[in-house]
Amino acid sequence: MKALIIGANGQLGRGLAAAVPEGAEAVAPPEAECNLTDPDQVQGWLDRVRPDVVFNAAAYTAVDAAEQDEAAAERVNAAAVGALAEAAVRVGACLVHVSTDFVFDGVLGRPYAPDDAPNPLSVYGRTKLAGERLALTHPRNLVVRTAWVYDETGRNFVRTMLRLMAERDRLAVVADQIGTPTYARDLAAALWALAGQGASGVFHFTNEGVASWYDFAVAxxxxxxxxxxLKKAAMVVPIGTKDYPTPARRPAFSVLDKSKSHAAIGVGRHWREALREMMGRLPHA
Known part of the structure; x- marks a missing residue:
């Protein structure tokens, strides 16, 4: 299997490049040479590589900024995905597109299954849902929804918490939004496994278990x-969403049902175990 990775500079793109399974091959051009929103660049790489699979790890992920810049979010998360899906078809490739738990409104009260009706609360969620639908125009394609992704080098919640905990003695963190942290390396391995099986349609993948942002911060x-x-233990104080207003609304409960992925590639590891491994990969650990 030969794959082209779009978004190679990001945390998931790096994870995909690091997790190439035996017998597979991956080409991961830098973003400056293969920008998702530049159809000529993307088509050029598709024509050169002639991949079996295209992983789209690129996205507009600034959830709050998207509320003021919907056009930019739509361009990256929807329009460019539709163009990529069409380009992949032209070279006979399957598109593996990564989406988000933010396509749901968080009011269901149980983990969301892949076929549950989406109802996004934010511009980010709406544009990601639009991208899903464009990707799924072609039945061979695969959409994998995930949540709360982090790694040891990217801009993410884990690294932000480590920085703030080093700077402050006390932090307040939202405790009434529930989901599942996901290590980018584990997500990458799952994407490779699903692609290798020729999976199509919508799947969910996160690490196992559930947590609030407060639980995650304490861990x-x-x-x-x-x-x-860390050299000192900062106090972490739980607060409510109402005490930390943001431009974008977030789902209160966005745990994803992974039964379909479990049946295809097995049960993954708990988010706490994955977090522990990530900490061991930090340069100063």
């Missing part, structure tokens, strides 16, 4: 101290 403190990434 980051504990694992950071154990790994030597």
């Amino acid at each position: 980051i403190r504990e694992e950071g101290l154990a790994a030597g990434a």
